[in-house]
Amino acid sequence: MIESLLPPHVRSFDTFEDVPFSSLYPEEAALVRNSVEHRRREFATARHCAHRALAALGVPPAPLLATPRGAPVWPAAVRGSITHATGYRAAVVADASRVAAIGIDAELDRPLPDGVLESIALPLERAQVKRHTALHPGIHWGKLLFSAKECVYKAWFPQTSQELEFEDALIRIDPLAGTFSARLLPPALVSAEPELSVFAGRWTVREGIIVTAIVLDAPPAAHDDRAHGPGLLRAPARSLS
Template identity: 30%
Template sequence: MDTLCSYPQDLTFTPQLPYAFYSCAFTNEYYTDSQFTTHKIDFPAKLNNAVTKRKAEFLAGRICAKHALQRINIEGVQILSGEDRAPIWPEGVKGSITHTQGIAIAMCARDTELKGLGIDVERFMGDEQEQKLQKQILHPEENSTFSSLSLTIANPLTLIFSAKESIYKALYSSVGKFFGFDAVKLINFTSNKLNFVIVEQLSTQLPVGKQITVRYQLSKHLVFTECEYK
């Protein structure tokens, strides 16, 4: 697999948000450092001592970002990483990159359209892992809504985890600092949306009580979430 990436066969959904999007599948065993050159992506010095898995994830994510940017007519831009490891998008663009176990996705848009964008893809956790992680991921006051959600889907905690990851990515550039999963709580949901409310003052523009919507889709093995902040 010289090109590293191929179409991900189990990614059976398409984005609900109307922004540029690209996805690929990748396999660590086919990775070589030379593929950075093949795809015209700079090899960052911080990856010099990284394991193959980390290098392959980074490259696959940047391949997706490159193609997503091309879809909004931006060519030849290298997506570097900041000290916080967040991707540095070109001026005038908001974007997000995600990957999990051989799947990478990127989405971007001109920032005249929005203030922040976050996406996340996850493979479903096992039932035992979901039980162990509930207290780390759930806000104490969202247990009731979470219980209702668990009656409608098989892996509710994986979905909540992914949704909160997307929220974090969408809001981070506006907040400018780390915030935890308990900064927001689930208040209601539909078959394709989760509605959260901010319960911790994040910024003057993101006060307690502001609501945030996350769109979600489920496939056989994956959950995909999208969050926009306008």
């Protein structure tokens, strides 16, 4: 499902079925050794998705560990992102010479709990959710807004190692085109690299699940082979999703 949101130069794998916990590398299993069963299942299947996507990119198999904050430690030449929602897991990766940042997020297409919209949405965003809900009532727009914000965070944090509050990004969702934009606001904007101050994303809702994705391409010079040599995608690549 997520592949429909992505450009052709990234690799993805998603699934609605869980894999056995034993499929993890021992170093990965150790990260969730003391977690509850639900967490162990989502972690194992999302790692499986990541390994399938990395294989499609031509990356040799290896454990995918995590930073203390929980972000996956991708190989140096790779950008990527992972998500899981009840019944759905996905991973997206790309060659870092072509892609500067990736964020993906999945959420059940259900209403946000009472009071949450007020705590995550700026006034302009609340008005937008109200408008979209009136005109296109089939989708939980507040949840889609939340997903877009999580998506921005996942694209942002691995590049900056800085936290981002919900009021730090202004999201505009196009209800017909299946796209959204995110613009960072001060004070986050002040500390942002110029290329990390505006993000363009895509969204879809299928099988009762909202999925959002941001793929921020690297500046053209960074994927000019004459300057930097061949990237990972010179290795045999196949799309598995």
